[in-house]
Amino acid sequence: MGRSRNELGFIDASSATLPPSAFASVQGVPRREPSSSYYIPVRRKFGLSLAAGLAWMAFSVFAAQGWIEQLSSVVGAVPAWLAIFGIAIFPGFMNAFLVSSLLLDRRPPISVRTENLPGITILVAAYNEEASIVSTIESIARQHYPGPMQVIVINDGSTDATAEKLAGLDYGWLQVVTLEKNAGKSSALNVGLGLTKFRLTITVDGDSYLYRNALRNLVGRYLSDPPDTKAVAGAVLVRNSRRNLVTRIQEWDYFHGIAAIKRLQSLYQGTLVAQGAFSIYETATLRSLGGWADTVGEDIVLTWAMLERGYRVGFAENACLFTNAPERWGQFIKQRQRWSRGLIEAFKTHWRLLFKPRMSTVFIWWNLLFPYMDLVYTVVFIPGLVLALFGIYWIAGPMTLLVLPLALLVNYVMFRIQSKMFLEQGLKVRSNLRGFTFYALLYSMVLQPACVIGYLQEVFNRSKTWGTK
Structure with missing residues (x-):
């Protein structure tokens, strides 16, 4: 049976790879017609969504009274309240706030013409990327960016054939810098930053593939956003999505969770991570901040430095880049440990953001709750499932089903929004029901314990390596 364009699923690397003529035929970016519907100011959207989250939270506390009393009789009142707030109350508030915000969100159209765009410098930090670096550079070439372009690949002491692969490429805008010894991703990017000659800098991972119009859409969004915007994150999706079950599950995380959170944060003028895999920055701002710090999570630390200065960080949901996700559970766990360590690093350096009066501050506090919720899930909820x-239904029982309707609604809303974006970009949505089943039922059982380990690693200051991005 044939599959329709709206069918559940995603595209993989083969379907993302279009011939040069397909890229050349694109004349700009899709423009959304002005809406005649009533405009709701962003601050009012924030207030409505916050009210929805608090209302759900109040309802959950009321409905959970019997559950709390039962658990209190076993472990005491304080542990019971801490456990249930971490398992159900706070996650319920976040989901209600998220779905309300997404339903109210109306992305502004790109307001600049994309036939002629300013010069850009693209930094590609590469370490042992012989299998993918040529494809990455070729995907940049196929963008046919309508403006001056400088691409700097920093070969960070690779021990494989990365240097040989790069030597075989012949593009006038390509510059290769080879470091004799591996210095780490932040150091490699800073070397490239020192050679940057344009006012806009874009970072791209060495194992990625830029989908059609990605550069136009990313630069167009940056230029269309308010003047205090100093960075815009692109949309990162899974390239090797059909490799195995591990990548199929992550496909949903990138397509649903990560994209939805960035869209939400951008709505309230403070995307918390302009990820190194694909983001655009104002070069002068990068230099004024000293570039990328020598940390595990160099991208989140840099983004929070911008937010602490009062700058805005946006999100271009239609600037799509496909990247290789970890293909083994061990690699995945290391990646998420690194991300968790980056979060703790950001709090260590930029804790003042907790007290900055702006809408995006709610997400800083939101992130402050993650270590607590991940710990409760790991040491309380998972054992509760076993019981x-x-x-024995002290932890996991009928009351935990209260969060399911809201969780299903959140996933439905995220899917509808992302599917619309895919349709606008000419991406085909393919079947991945098996991946979603494991994503919904088992993903957190691997993800959240891995995050807890990452938090502890950073607390005890373990050394860092390039590792998994």
Whole structure:
């Protein structure tokens, strides 16, 4: 049976690879017609969404009274309240706030013409990327960016054939810098920053593939956003999505969770991570901040430095880049440990953001709750599931089903929004029901314990390596 364009799923690397003529035929970016519907100011959207989250939270506390009393009789009142708030109350508030915000969100159209755009410098930090670096550079070439372009590949002491692969490329705008010894991603990017000659800098990972119009859409969004915008994150999706079950599950995380959160944060004028995999920055701002710090999570630390200065960080949901996700659970766990360590690094350096009076501050506090919620999920909820198998419903029981309707609504809203973006970009949505099943049922059981380990690693200051991005 044939599959329709709206069918559940995603595209992989093969379907993302279009011939040069397909890229050349694109004349700009899709423009959304002005809406005649009533405009709701952003601050009012924030207030409505916050009210929805608090209302759901109040309802959850009321409905959970019996559950709290039962658990209190076993472990005491304080542990019971801490456990149930971490398992159900706070996640419920976040989901209600998220779905309300997404329903109210109306992305502004790109307001600049994209036939002629300013010069850009693209930095590609590469370490042992022999299998993908040529494809990455060729995907940049196929963009046919309508403006001056400088691409700097920093070969960070690779021990494989990365240097040989790069030597075989012949593009006038390509510059290769080879470091004799591996210095780390932040150091490699800073070397490239020192050679940057344009006012806009874009970072791209060495194992990625830029989908059609990605550069136009990213630069167009940056130029269309308010003047205090100093960075815009692109949309990162899974390239090797059909490799195995591990990548199929992550496909949903990138397509749903990560994209939806960035869209939400951008709505309230403060995307928390302009990820190194694909983002645009104002070069002067990068230099004024000293470039990328020598940290595990160099991208989140840099983004928070911008937010602490009062700058805005946006999100271009239609600037799509496909990247290789970890293909083994061990690689995935290391990646998420690194991300968790980056979060703690950001709090260590930019804790003042907790007290900055702006809408995006709610997400800083939101992130402050993640270590607590991940810990409760790991040491309380997962054991509670085991107890439930033996008929003991202290933790996981009928009351936990309260969060399911809201979780299903959140996933439905995210899917509809992302599917619309895919349709606008000419991307085909393919079947991935098996990946979603494991994503919904088992993903958190791997993700959240991995995050807890990452937090502890950063607390005890373990050394860092390039590792998994």
